[in-house]
Amino acid sequence: MHLPNSVWIIIPAYNEQENIKQVLKALLEVTANIVVVNDCSKDMTKKYVRAMPVTLLNHLVNRGQGAALQTGTEFALKKGAEIIVHFDADGQMQVKDIFKIIKPIENQQAEIVFGSRFLNQDSKIPWTKKYLILKPAIIFNWIFTGVKLSDAHNGFRALSKKASQKIKITQDGMAHATEILEQTRIKNLKYQEIAVEIIYNQYGQGLRSGFKIIKDLVFARFIKR
Amino acid sequence: MIVIQILIILFIVFAITKVGLRYKDKIISLQEFILWLIFWLIVCLVVIFPDITSYAANLVGVGRGVDLVIYLALLLLFYLVFRILVRLDKQEKEITKIVRKIALDDDKKNNL
Numbered sequence: 001m002h003l004p005n006s007v008w009i010i011i012p013a014y015n016e017q018e019n020i021k022q023v024l025k026a027l028l029e030v031t032a033n034i035v036v037v038n039d040c041s042k043d044m045t046k047k048y049v050r051a052m053p054v055t056l057l058n059h060l061v062n063r064g065q066g067a068a069l070q071t072g073t074e075f076a077l078k079k080g081a082e083i084i085v086h087f088d089a090d091g092q093m094q095v096k097d098i099f100k101i102i103k104p105i106e107n108q109q110a111e112i113v114f115g116s117r118f119l120n121q122d123s124k125i126p127w128t129k130k131y132l133i134l135k136p137a138i139i140f141n142w143i144f145t146g147v148k149l150s151d152a153h154n155g156f157r158a159l160s161k162k163a164s165q166k167i168k169i170t171q172d173g174m175a176h177a178t179e180i181l182e183q184t185r186i187k188n189l190k191y192q193e194i195a196v197e198i199i200y201n202q203y204g205q206g207l208r209s210g211f212k213i214i215k216d217l218v219f220a221r222f223i224k225r
Numbered sequence: 226m227i228v229i230q231i232l233i234i235l236f237i238v239f240a241i242t243k244v245g246l247r248y249k250d251k252i253i254s255l256q257e258f259i260l261w262l263i264f265w266l267i268v269c270l271v272v273i274f275p276d277i278t279s280y281a282a283n284l285v286g287v288g289r290g291v292d293l294v295i296y297l298a299l300l301l302l303f304y305l306v307f308r309i310l311v312r313l314d315k316q317e318k319e320i321t322k323i324v325r326k327i328a329l330d331d332d333k334k335n336n337l
Contacts, residue, residue, distance in 0.1 A: 037328070057328040063321045071325045075332065172321050223311050 003031040006082035007102060011089050012068030014039040017048060019091035019201075024052050026095045027087070035075050036089070037068035045089075065155075066176025070169040077164060085158045090201070093156050097196040101158045104192045111163040111189040112180075114149055115156030115196035126200060133210055144217060145181040149193055152177070156196050163189050174209060175216035226273075233272045237265050 009027055013020055013036050020036070027034055034054040038046050040062040049056045057071055069086055076084050083102050087093055097115065104110040117125060117134075125134070137152035155177070159167065167183040169176045184191050241262065248258040271278055271294065278290025287293045 055332065057332055059324045059328055061320065061324050063324050067321045067325065070321075071328050074325070075329060078329075170318065172317065219310070219314070223314060 001030060001099065003033075003098065003102070004083075004106075005033065006080070007031060007085060007098075008033040008035060008076035008079065008081035008083070009085045009087050009098070010069060010072035010076060011036045011087050012039060012065045012072065013037065013041060013045050013049070013089040014062065014065070014068075015041045015043045015045060016089035017041075017044040020045055020089050021048050021052070023087075023089055023091050024049070024054055028053065030095055030098065033076075033079070033081070035072045037072045039063060039065070039068045064172035064176075065174060066169045066179070067172040069176060073159075073164050073169070077161065081164075082161050083158055084161075084164045086155055088155045092198050092201060094197050094199070097156065097194075098158075101156065101194050101196065104194070105158055105160045109190070110192040111160045112167075112184055112191045113158045114151065114191065114193050115154050115198075116149065116151035116193045117154060117196065117198050118150040119193055119195035125198070133207060137210060137213075140214065141178055141181055145178060146185050147181045147191070149181070151193070154196075154198070156198075163187075171216060171220065173212065173216055175213045175220070178213065178217055179220075230272050234269060237269050237272070241265050 009031060011020075011023070011034065016023075024034065024036070032053065035057060036049045036054055037057045037059065038049060039059045046056070046058065055075065057075060059068060059071065073084055083105050085098055085102065087098070093115070101113050101115055104113050134152055138149065141152050142148045157180070163184075166187045166189065167180055169179060171179040183189075244253070244258060244261040244265070247253045248255070253261075275290060278294050280290070282288065282290045282293040285293065287296065
């Protein structure tokens, strides 16, 4: 099965040499519209990606995942993307879920679709991560952005062209996930959640990262009003 | 005059020459130069005649002159730190913009 030609996959990559090759191989089975934004990795990521038939954009200096996503988005929009999918380079997301996550946009039921680990029991999440990090994050997002989702800070999402033009990611770091939610509400975009499977091969972001996200968000709010 | 007073005055002289050099090199404007000059002259005055602060402290209802100076200094510092943070944030955003532009432009070049 192939994805429509108007769908672009954006992969921010920072030191992802472990999994990037397999991830790209799996993705190339379904599409050629792949943009990897290498966020100044210090390992072999750049070399591995360059050897594959995908677009490689290089950040000269490390700017964070949010910045990389925005770079990839601007590129895809210029290429005429109608749907943009955010995908991770760590091999935890499943290519088959891309078809599910773009469905609501294709059917014009939503402008932005969030992958959720909690909608059904697809994903096995380490319990400390689930109850100490993700659940509080969900509540925080709800209070902070007014958007209530069943999952938080899950990098798997799909945006329509309209949504990606309206949402400009200014949070360079990990706080972009909350920023996207906030923008979804402010710009009045129709959103949906779709169950996706995340297979954990590493813990990902821990508590410290969570506190940094809150700091970034609070600071941004503090200086921008 | 006690030792601390002499030390602080030496530092003020040093600071004023620095400000003067900045002005000479046109890094700061005349207004900024005058502001800094006034600031350091006031500090100088306070160091030489510490009793002025007691007078000012009594005026605003703070017990000791030194306390008033510390309160004001803290306020000023907090304000400056805030301004630096805001500026830093702005610079971070600008760096991102530049890095992004280079990333996108490089790709264009490679595909020509």
